[in-house]
Amino acid sequence: MARRRQAVTIKHVAADAGVSLQTVSRVINDGPNVRPEMKERVQASIDKLGYVPSIAAQRMSGSHSYxxxxxxxxxxxxxxxxxxxxxxxxxxxxxxxxxxxxxxxxxxxxxxxxxxxxxxxxxxxxxxxxxxxxxxxxxxxxxxxxxxxxxxxxxxxxxxxxxxxxxxxxxxxxxGDEHNAAMATDYLIGLGHERIGFIAGPSEYSLSGWRVDGWTRAMTRAGFKVDGLLEKGDFGYDSGLAAARKLLELPERPTAIIASSDQMALATLDTARAMGINVPADLSLISFDNTPIVNFTQPALTAVDQPxxxxxxxxxxxxxxxxxxxxxxxxxxxxxxxxxxxxxxxxxxxxxxx
CATH class of the missing domain: 3.40.50.2300 (Response regulator)
Incomplete structure (x- = not known):
């Protein structure tokens, strides 16, 4: 059985170059007060031994933890x-x-x-x-x-x-949460939708409010009302079920819904299916996050890809x-x-x- 090759450490470099550990550390970290000839000497040992500086060696300089x-x-x-x-x-x-x-x-x-x-x-x-x-x-x-x-x-x-x-x-x-929500809303408006519902996230996250602001701004700019079309969840699946049902049971239900998380969007998709509402023929649906699971739903979900x-x-x-x-x-x-x-x-x- 072949022996495992011993890792090259800063100590090996110091010994090969005939200098202290601190000197090697200063060279690695491009520290001050190191003579050019000393830098060349230490670098030659580094190259010869194939040494790759570790965080521990970099930290020896004391200025950064990396x-x-x-x-x-x-x-x-x-x-x-x-x-x-x-x-x-x-x-x-x-x-x-x-x-x-x-x-x-x-x-x-x-x-x-x-x-x-x-x-x-x-x-x-x-x-x-x-x-x-x-x-x-x-x-x-x-x-x-x-x-x-x-x-x-x-x-x-x-x-x-x-x-x-x-x-x-x-x-x-x-x-860009406000921009992203407005972008999704504008996309649906461009398809011809006028009643666009929105399922927001919890108020403890400022981004929840920003997304509502983006949706509201886009709807208002297009001359469409938002009254009664906003519900709130907690980003989780169960809260999405409750919010989606409220929107889809409206006397004049929305023709599109934007959900502020993939889990709430999945809940909306399942709620629509249980109510006999076809996506996308009867209801368009957009999600936030774009996690892997939205690629495998039926249909796959249009989503805001959070960067x-x-x-x-x-x-x-x-x-x-x-x-x-x-x-x-x-x-x-x-x-x-x-x-x-x-x-x-x-x-x-x-x-x-x-």
């Missing part, structure tokens, strides 16, 4: 994982964040924190003390939790607030720049989504032959 920490809501994330219903928010965060962090010699990891508990600061303090991240990404509802944002600001740790444009510390970022990966990628870039150069955006950073057209949308029946 780690970006993303915080996600524990309760909701675990519930989605256990349900195995297709949500890929964390996957998309890792896709965008890890790849971008890696380009800059950083690493990104995700921690789950319960934003509703009283001891959130104590829990967060332990995480920050053990990991010492160069930057933190906050996702909803953490991004608007004042205990968390105040704690990070007091620790002088750069952080990005995804899903928040309110004033205060940190880098405010959105995924989670792109937004996380941008957050990583901004945090690295803030940690290294102290640069902060003056205005909220917006990364807008796109609309993916599938089989759940069509002109309303009265316009089908126009």
């Amino acid at each position: 780690l970006i920490l993303a915080l996600n809501d524990r309760e909701r994330t675990i519930a989605e994982w256990e349900a195995r219903q297709g949500s890929d928010w964390v996957n998309q965060m890792l896709l965008g964040g890890m790849l971008t962090a890696g380009k800059y010699g950083y690493r990104m990891m995700v921690e789950l924190v319960d934003t509703h508990v009283d001891h959130v600061e104590r829990e967060l303090a332990g995480t920050i003390a053990s990991l010492q991240p160069d930057g933190v990404i906050l996702t909803p509802p953490h991004s608007e939790n004042r205990n968390i944002t105040r704690f990070l600001a007091e620790k002088a740790i750069p952080f990005a607030r995804i899903g928040s444009v309110a004033g205060g510390p940190g880098i405010a970022m959105t995924m 989670i990966a792109q937004t996380t990628s941008r957050a990583v870039e901004l945090l690295i720049d803030a940690a290294r150069e102290g640069n902060w955006p003056d205005e909220p950073v917006r990364v807008r989504g796109t609309l993916i057209e599938r089989g759940s949308t069509a002109p309303p029946r009265q316009h089908a032959n126009d």
